[in-house]
Amino acid sequence: MxxxxxxxxxxxxxxxxxxxxxxxVSALGFYAAVTAEGTPGREIGFNADHPWAVYAFMxxxxxxxxYGFVRxxxxxxxxxxxxGLLREIPHRLRNAAxxxxxxxxxxxxxxxxxxxxxxxxxxxxxxxxxAQVAIEADFPLKFLHGPYYLFFSFYGDLFGVxxxxxxxxxxxxxxxSDFHRIxxxxxxxxxxxxxxxxxxxxTGFLLESARILVTELDQHPDWAPWSFASYAxxxxxxxxxxxxxxxxxLHTWTWWVHITMAFGWLGLIVFTxxxxxxxxxxxxxxxxTDSPGRLAKIEDIEQQxxxxxxxxxxxxxxxxxELDACxxxxxxxxxxxxxIAGQPLSPMHLIQDLKGHLAxxxxxxxxxxxxxxxxxxxxxxxxxxxxxxxxxxxxxxxTCGACVQECPVMIEHVPTIVDMRRFLVMNEARIPATAQAxxxxxxxxxxxxxxxxxxxxxxxxxxxxxPIFDGSQEYLYWVGCSGSLVERNxxxxxxVFRLLREAGTSFGVLGQEETCNGDPARRLGNEYLYQIxxxxxxxxxxxxNVQKVITNCPHxxxxxxxxxxxxxxxxxxxxxxxxxxxxxxxGKLVAKHTVATNVTYHDSCYLGRLNGVYDAPRQIISxxxxxxxxxxxxxxxxxxxxxxxxxxxxxxxxxxRRVNHVRAEEAVRTGAESVISNCPFCIxxxxxxxxxxxxxxxxxxxxxxxxxxxEQAVFGPGAR
Amino acid sequence: MHIVVxxxxxPDPETPPSAFKIDAANNKVIPAQGIAPVLSxxxxxxxxxxxxxKEANAGSKVTVISMGAESAQAAIKQVLAMGADEGVLLNDPxxxxxxxxTTATVLAAAIKKLGDxxxxxxxxxxxxxxxxxxxxxxxxxxGWPAAIIAKGVTTGGAGLQxxxxxxxxxxxxxAPLPAVVTVSNEFGEPRYPKLPQIMAAAKKTVTxxxxxxxxxxxxxxxxxxxRLKLERLFIPEKGGKVELxxxxxxxxxxxxxxARLKAEKIL
Ligand SMILES: Cc1cc2nc3c(=O)[nH]c(=O)nc-3n(C[C@H](O)[C@H](O)[C@H](O)COP(=O)(O)OP(=O)(O)OC[C@H]3O[C@@H](n4cnc5c(N)ncnc54)[C@H](O)[C@@H]3O)c2cc1C
Ligand code: SF4
Ligand code: SF4
Numbered sequence: 001m002x003x004x005x006x007x008x009x010x011x012x013x014x015x016x017x018x019x020x021x022x023x024x025v026s027a028l029g030f031y032a033a034v035t036a037e038g039t040p041g042r043e044i045g046f047n048a049d050h051p052w053a054v055y056a057f058m059x060x061x062x063x064x065x066x067y068g069f070v071r072x073x074x075x076x077x078x079x080x081x082x083x084g085l086l087r088e089i090p091h092r093l094r095n096a097a098x099x100x101x102x103x104x105x106x107x108x109x110x111x112x113x114x115x116x117x118x119x120x121x122x123x124x125x126x127x128x129x130x131a132q133v134a135i136e137a138d139f140p141l142k143f144l145h146g147p148y149y150l151f152f153s154f155y156g157d158l159f160g161v162x163x164x165x166x167x168x169x170x171x172x173x174x175x176x177s178d179f180h181r182i183x184x185x186x187x188x189x190x191x192x193x194x195x196x197x198x199x200x201x202x203t204g205f206l207l208e209s210a211r212i213l214v215t216e217l218d219q220h221p222d223w224a225p226w227s228f229a230s231y232a233x234x235x236x237x238x239x240x241x242x243x244x245x246x247x248x249x250l251h252t253w254t255w256w257v258h259i260t261m262a263f264g265w266l267g268l269i270v271f272t273x274x275x276x277x278x279x280x281x282x283x284x285x286x287x288x289t290d291s292p293g294r295l296a297k298i299e300d301i302e303q304q305x306x307x308x309x310x311x312x313x314x315x316x317x318x319x320x321x322e323l324d325a326c327x328x329x330x331x332x333x334x335x336x337x338x339x340i341a342g343q344p345l346s347p348m349h350l351i352q353d354l355k356g357h358l359a360x361x362x363x364x365x366x367x368x369x370x371x372x373x374x375x376x377x378x379x380x381x382x383x384x385x386x387x388x389x390x391x392x393x394x395x396x397x398x399t400c401g402a403c404v405q406e407c408p409v410m411i412e413h414v415p416t417i418v419d420m421r422r423f424l425v426m427n428e429a430r431i432p433a434t435a436q437a438x439x440x441x442x443x444x445x446x447x448x449x450x451x452x453x454x455x456x457x458x459x460x461x462x463x464x465x466x467p468i469f470d471g472s473q474e475y476l477y478w479v480g481c482s483g484s485l486v487e488r489n490x491x492x493x494x495x496v497f498r499l500l501r502e503a504g505t506s507f508g509v510l511g512q513e514e515t516c517n518g519d520p521a522r523r524l525g526n527e528y529l530y531q532i533x534x535x536x537x538x539x540x541x542x543x544x545n546v547q548k549v550i551t552n553c554p555h556x557x558x559x560x561x562x563x564x565x566x567x568x569x570x571x572x573x574x575x576x577x578x579x580x581x582x583x584x585x586x587g588k589l590v591a592k593h594t595v596a597t598n599v600t601y602h603d604s605c606y607l608g609r610l611n612g613v614y615d616a617p618r619q620i621i622s623x624x625x626x627x628x629x630x631x632x633x634x635x636x637x638x639x640x641x642x643x644x645x646x647x648x649x650x651x652x653x654x655x656x657r658r659v660n661h662v663r664a665e666e667a668v669r670t671g672a673e674s675v676i677s678n679c680p681f682c683i684x685x686x687x688x689x690x691x692x693x694x695x696x697x698x699x700x701x702x703x704x705x706x707x708x709x710x711e712q713a714v715f716g717p718g719a720r
Numbered sequence: 721m722h723i724v725v726x727x728x729x730x731p732d733p734e735t736p737p738s739a740f741k742i743d744a745a746n747n748k749v750i751p752a753q754g755i756a757p758v759l760s761x762x763x764x765x766x767x768x769x770x771x772x773x774k775e776a777n778a779g780s781k782v783t784v785i786s787m788g789a790e791s792a793q794a795a796i797k798q799v800l801a802m803g804a805d806e807g808v809l810l811n812d813p814x815x816x817x818x819x820x821x822t823t824a825t826v827l828a829a830a831i832k833k834l835g836d837x838x839x840x841x842x843x844x845x846x847x848x849x850x851x852x853x854x855x856x857x858x859x860x861x862x863g864w865p866a867a868i869i870a871k872g873v874t875t876g877g878a879g880l881q882x883x884x885x886x887x888x889x890x891x892x893x894x895a896p897l898p899a900v901v902t903v904s905n906e907f908g909e910p911r912y913p914k915l916p917q918i919m920a921a922a923k924k925t926v927t928x929x930x931x932x933x934x935x936x937x938x939x940x941x942x943x944x945x946x947r948l949k950l951e952r953l954f955i956p957e958k959g960g961k962v963e964l965x966x967x968x969x970x971x972x973x974x975x976x977x978x979a980r981l982k983a984e985k986i987l
Contacts (some may be wrong), residue, residue, distance in 0.1 A: 307915050426915035436912045444758050445732065455736045512754050528915050 040223045041145030046211050047251050051137065057263040068270030072324055075362040078369060078376075079317035088289045095289075099410055100281025106408040109331065115169035119197065122163025126204070129156045153226040157208075160201055161229050167198040181330030185352060189272035190328075196265045203258035209233035210251035214244060279325035280409040286318050287410045292401050293610035294562040295418055298527050308422025308525065310385050311377045312358050313365050319416055323355040325409040332403035332413060337641040337663075338396040342656025345396035347403040347413045350389060354416070357388045385420050391430055392654050394421045398645035399523055400605040405637055421525035435524055438650035442529060446515040447481035448650060457511050459483070459490045463497060469508030471545035475500075475579075477507045478560070481516050482680035483552040488687055489680040495711035496552055496576045502714060503588040505579075507550065513540065519559045524647035531567070534559075538569035548572040550579050554606035554679045561611070575607055577678050577706050581616035584623050584710075591713035596626035599709070600672040602663070602686070603639035604679035617678050617706045624713040630670045640666065643689075644681035664689030667701060674702045676709055721780040721875065723770040724831055724840045725804065726858070727763040729788050729795040730848035732756065740955070747953040759795040762843025764910035766903040767799045769873050770841045771911070774803070777875055781805045783834060787815055787826050793926055800921035801913035807926040808834075814931045814938045819948035822941045824857030829934040831862065838897045839880065844869045844904040855902035865899045871906035 098104050103120070107113030132152065136144040144152060171194060173179045182190075208230035216224040217234055224231045242250070268274045298304065309315050330348050338345040361380040368376035382388060394417055403413045424430050431439065438448040459479070460466045469476045477500060483493040500507055518533035541549075549571050551557040561573040583589040601621060607613045614636050621629050634640045643659030653659070664686055667675040675686055686703035694700050712718075732755050739752040751757070767784065774780040784799040786792040787810040796807035808830060815826055831837050840862075842855035852868075859866035871890065872883035879897035883890050885904050895901070913921075931938060939945060965980065967973035981987040 302919060425912075429912040429914045431912050433909060436909075439912065444756065445734065451734060453736050453738075455739055458736075458738070528918070 040147075040149045040220065040226075042149070042211075042215065046215065047248055047255070053256075054134070054259060057259060061263055061266055064267055064270050068275075072275075074366050075358055076317040076320045076324075078313040078358075078362055078365045079315045079320040080313070082286075082316040082318040085286055085318060091289050092285045092287070095287050095410075096281045096285040098284075099287065100284035103408070105406065105410070108406060108408075111169065111173070112329075112408075115166050115173070118162045118166025118169065120166075122159045122166060122201070123197075125155065125159035126163065129159075150223060150226040153223075154228070157205075157227045157229045160204060163201050164198070167194060167201065170194045171198070181334050182328075184330045184333065184346075184348065185328045187328075189268065189274075193265075193268060193272060193274055196261060196268065200258065200262045200265055203254050203261060205230050205233055207251065207254045207258050209237060210247050210254060213237055213242075213247050214251070273327045276325050276327045276409050279321070280327075283322050283325045283410045286321070288412065291558075291562040291610070292404060292412075292414070293558040293606060294566070295522055295527075296415060297531075297566045298422070301528055301531060306377070306423070307426035307527070308424070309416075309419035310383075310423035310427055311375075311380075312354070312361060312384050313369075313375055313377070314423075315416070315419065319412075319419075320358060322409075322411045323351055323358060326351045326355065326411055327409060328352065329408060331406040331408065332411075335402040335406050335638065335640075337398055337400060337402065337643060337659045338655070340640070341643075341653075341659045341662050343396045343653060343659070344390060344392045344655060345394075347417075350393065350417070351411060351413065353388055354384075357382070357384060385423050385428070386430075389420060391424060394424060395432060395435070395651060396648075396653075396655070397421075398605070398641045398643065398648055398659070400641035400645045401609050402605075402638075402641065405609055418523070418525060422527055423525075425525035426528055431524075432651050435647055435651050438520060438647070439524060439526055439529065442516055442518075442521055442533065446533070447485055448516065448520045449481060449485045452485040454485045454487065454490075455512075456484045456514055459493045459497075460511070463494060466497070466511075467508040469510055469544060469546070473506045473508040475505060475507040475548045475550050476541075476544075476546045477509050478549050478551045478556055479509060479514060480551065480553040480556045480680070481514075482684075484514070486680065486684065488684060489552075492680065492683070492705040492707055493552060495705065495707040496550075496580075499580055499583070499589060499707060499711060499714060500550070503580075503583040505583075505588075510540075510544075515540075517556055517559045517564075519555045519563075520647055520650065522559075522563070523645070524650075534564065534567050534569070538564060538567055541569060541571065546571060548574070550574050550576055552576055552680065554604045554611070555681070558606045558611060575611075575613060575616070575678065577607070577617040577620060578613060580707065580710055581619045581623075584620060589710075589714055591624050591710065593713050593716045594626040595624050595709065595712045595717060597674060597709075598628050598630060598672045599674050599676045599704075600630050600632055600667050600670040601635070602632070602642065602667060602675055602677040602682055603635060604677055604682050605639070605641050605645050607678050608639055609637050617676070620706050620710050621676060624709055627709065627713075630672055632666050632670055634666065642677075642679075642682040642685040644685045649681050649684070658689070658692075660685035660689030661692050664701075665693045668694050672701060674704050674709075676704050676706055678706050680705075721773060721777050721838050722834075722836050723773060723780065723782050724834065724837050725763065725767045725770045725782060725784045725799060726827055726840065726842045726854065727767065727784050727786045727795050727799050728760045728843070728846045728848075729757045729786060729792040730760045730846055732758045733761070733847050742953055742955060744952075744954060747950045749953070756794070757791055759798050760843055760847045762845060762847060762903065762905065763795075764799070764802075764843075765905060765907050766841040766843050766901075767802055767804060768910040769870070769901070769903045769907055770839075771803045773873065773875055783808060783837075785810065785827060785830050787811075787823060787830075796926050797921050797924075798913070800924055800926075801918040802911055803913075803917055807924065809926050809928050810934070811928060812930045813942075814936075814944075815942045817943040817946070818941060819946040820851045820853035821857055821947055822945040824854050824861055825945065826934065826936065826941055827854065828858045828861035829936050830929060831858070833929070833934060840864075840898075840900045841873075842900065842902045844902045852902070855900055859900035862898070862900070865895050866901070867893050867895050867899065868902040869904045870901050871904055873901055873903065873907075 103116060106116045132144065135141055174182060174194065208227055212224050212227060212230055212234040217238065269277055306314060328348060332347040333339045336345065336347050365376045365379050368379045397417045399414050399418065401414055437450050441450040442448050467473065479493050483489050515537060516533055517537050518530040521533060522530035549560055551560065551573065554575060557573055557575045560571055564571065584591065599621060601618060603614060621627050640663050641659060642663050668690065677683055683703045683705060690701050690703065731749060731751060735752045735755050739755060741750040743750050770782045774782050782804040783806045784796050784804045785808045786796050790811055792809055796809060800807050810826055810830055831840060840858055845852035855868060856866050867882040867884060869885045870882045871885050874881050877894040880895045880899055880901065882893045882895055882901055884893060885906050965973045965976040967976050978987065
């Protein structure tokens with residue numbers, strides 16, 4: 001009964017993917033094989049009179065990979081130590097399995113998911129196939145005969161075909177579709193990888209069919225069809241009536257081509273993005289185990305020499321490692337609000353630029369560190385922040401986490417970007433004027449809203465008795481700076497207040513004693529100011545014996561919930577939508593009035609993507625009689641930022657468009673009368689964005705908070 | 721080059737109107753609760769001007785001076801964090817409740833005590849009382865030339881090159897050293913302090929000078945020395961009044977409105 005009406009599916013999360021069907025088909029094959037008659041088998045190394053070549057290639061490959069690894073590792077090691085990577089090993093192993101091997105994130109793009117699974121599973125299985133051949137040939141263990149041989153032939157061919165399907169899909173996407181993002185940074189290696197793999201698979205089939213032609217087609221017609229694809233190819237070749245000598249010649253040459261290409265292709269791992277084969281699962285293992293909404297704390301900030309990251313070697317080696325995992329797929333940039341709006345940030349290019357810079361200056365830094373034992377910040381004359389990564393690029397980031405969410409190789413862009421922002425702000429003091437004003441205001445007045453004429457108690461007027469929190473109540477209702485000092489948000493604050501009171505909640509507010517919790521400072525890169533503000537507020541909370549907090553704002557919510565524990569502030573934190581959905585469920589609030597309206601719902605990044613609260617607000621909307629929800633195309637974890645995140649609330653945007661105009665357009669397109677959100681910033685961005693994309697006042701969509709909608713349903717329309 | 725920046729701490733000009741209270745009986749502003757005083761905006765700009773000269777001239781030094789309560793330390797620290805070298809606080813009950821003239825007397829005495837000062841930079845006016853007097857009066861006291869309301873200051877020529885803002889244009893001057901300059905908002909924004917400097921500033925000790933250190937006579941400073949007397953301090957009352965025009969028909973109401981407007985001499 002509480003099911004929201006038209007909530008779309010969550011992005012899939014189950015492990016395993018398409019292994020199921022493939023294993024199923026193989027099992028059928030296995031059954032058929034064990035029930036077959038005779039003792040099938042074949043001569044290993046048939047007609048290939050240079051098996052030593054395989055081992056020579058193998059040795060070369062291993063040597064090459066060793067070299068590649070040492071070279072890469074040397075570059076990673078110029079970075080700082082990475083704390084905590086070996087904590088929570090089981091969780092990390094699960095991540096490596098789920099995100100690395102099962103490729104959960106790759107499948108967020110369905111087409112790529114199928115394609116990638118085909119190629120991946122084919123390479124894995126065919127490597128196992130090859131290894132078995134090698135064992136059979138050169139070790140005393142003999143097992144490639146009888147039913148298993150037939151089964152072996154079958155699944156070898158099956159995964160060869162699956163691989164070709166994957167290659168075909170890749171070729172289609174790259175050469176025959178207008179799929180834009182893989183061409184954002186296309187390189188020669190991309191063609192080599194896909195064409196090379198295709199040729200390796202094709203020559204493999206050719207080789208097999210040549211052998212079948214000579215040894216099985218006539219001799220063992222009941223074995224041959226097990227290698228169904230090669231068998232078909234052999235039948236095709238048979239038509240031409242080649243002599244046995246010709247076929248053997250073909251076989252020899254194909255063998256050489258196949259073996260050279262196969263090892264050559266594997267060699268690409270060392271030099272191209274194919275290295276993600278190893279780096280992606282390892283990076284999944286390294287993936288943070290805490291909330292993506294949390295930024296790292298700079299420990300002992302007063303003792304630091306450099307604040308944030310201004311030199312490539314100031315990153316942790318994990319941050320440098322993950323640069324190597326990037327496959328230039330463009331998924332991050334495709335969902336990046338800044339990039340979508342034509343602003344100077346593309347997370348993919350940012351990662352690639354960092355990678356390029358590391359390759360350029362890394363060796364010199366490595367040498368310097370080796371010789372002097374110092375960090376070597378003066379080694380390169382190219383400035384990381386400013387030259388390699390432009391200031392405006394760092395400022396354009398909303399810390400919305402969309403890039404991190406989509407990245408198939410688990411790169412975490414946000415901490416990397418914020419680290420550089422920290423350098424920009426704390427070390428260099430290079431800040432856009434409006435952001436600087438917000439920071440100064442935080443320092444001087446304890447809130448970011450310069451020029452507000454409101455007080456923290458203004459919203460209380462006309463509400464009767466507003467309880468001040470004194471430790472005797474269960475909840476602290478945290479209003480926040482935006483909830484009290486920005487005119488538009490006052491009705492939201494009062495709505496939440498009235499609903500809390502109606503539900504008989506034991507709560508109080510801090511009123512004049514509220515001060516900013518520091519979130520804008522941290523997002524804008526001023527970690528020092530953040531720590532001061534956070535520590536102050538945590539002391540206040542503790543002094544007042546605050547245990548549970550209900551917040552108006554998802555940013556406050558995220559800070560209290562995910563970041564205050566870094567400063568030993570442990571509180572139970574609820575966003576108002578969570579609390580109100582609960583109150584509706586247990587009957588403390590009754591939405592007795594009908595509010596006939598068509599709405600759409602915007603997931604704020606800090607409530608949705610970064611904290612996974614998707615259901616509560618939708619539940620509330622579904623409980624309001626008459627409210628009809630139409631989802632926007634980008635929603636839930638794929639929702640687009642309103643544009644305000646990451647301190648962009650206080651910045652002038654640079655670029656083609658403003659993010660809030662883009663998002664407002666998407667909301668308007670649903671045809672809803674109002675766009676419902678849960679965040680004061682989002683509401684402000686829509687208040688500004690909707691009129692810009694819908695100039696006529698008549699019938700213009702209106703932004704509301706979930707609480708404002710619920711207030712109408714509980715107290716009656718216009719009941720304020 | 722040694723530049724002194726005079727920096728005043730004032731009640732936050734962004735205090736919400738509803739929180740701004742005065743003590744009418746004593747003609748005083750009641751400090752708003754929970755709203756900390758701030759560095760007067762123009763003095764931050766004066767500091768920026770001084771620091772840019774310091775950066776352009778190796779071996780220069782900037783000292784920031786403030787006369788005020790103990791809380792004015794914060795204003796001094798702020799300018800130190802921007803990059804000033806030393807800070808001096810002039811805090812003495814005898815200095816309290818003065819006027820522009822006594823303020824200038826105290827500041828000038830401190831500048832004399834510092835000795836080797838080449839230039840004094842003030843804000844064009846303090847953003848609370850907006851008198852715009854102190855800079856000129858310091859110059860008077862010291863017998864130095866003064867260039868006020870500057871939008872640009874650099875070293876050069878005889879000493880300083882100053883561009884002043886006039887009502888309908890600019891004026892370029894050259895001033896010999898030592899000199900006093902008051903800096904206007906047209907100069908540009910003050911810098912955002914770098915964290916290493918904030919930390920360095922936090923460790924610096926601010927010199928504290930009392931009336932005795934300056935060798936001043938208690939009768940010449942503070943309330944005792946003031947020549948300006950504040951008659952009455954009050955918050956202007958804003959209000960609106962509604963008068964509804966009587967009349968049975970719209971025409972009659974319109975006629976009444978016209979008559980009324982004429983009576984007020986609006987029409
Ligand atoms: C009507 C009236 C009422 C007053 N009431 C009070 C009161 O209630 N409480 C109170 O404390 N004082 C009061 N004063 C005194 C007031 O603080 C002085 O007038 C002030 O210090 C100098 O005037 P100003 O602020 O207008 O400076 P301006 O002449 O406008 O200032 C120009 C520049 O001089 C420098 N400067 C000015 N004052 C200082 C300072 N103290 N330290 C360092 N640099 C400085 C700054 O660089 C400033 O930008 C009052 C003055 C007047 C005229
Ligand atoms: S966090 Fe959001 S704005 Fe920043 S780079 Fe990632 S997608 Fe773009
Ligand atoms: S960072 Fe991740 S999502 Fe972005 S291009 Fe690289 S691999 Fe793709």
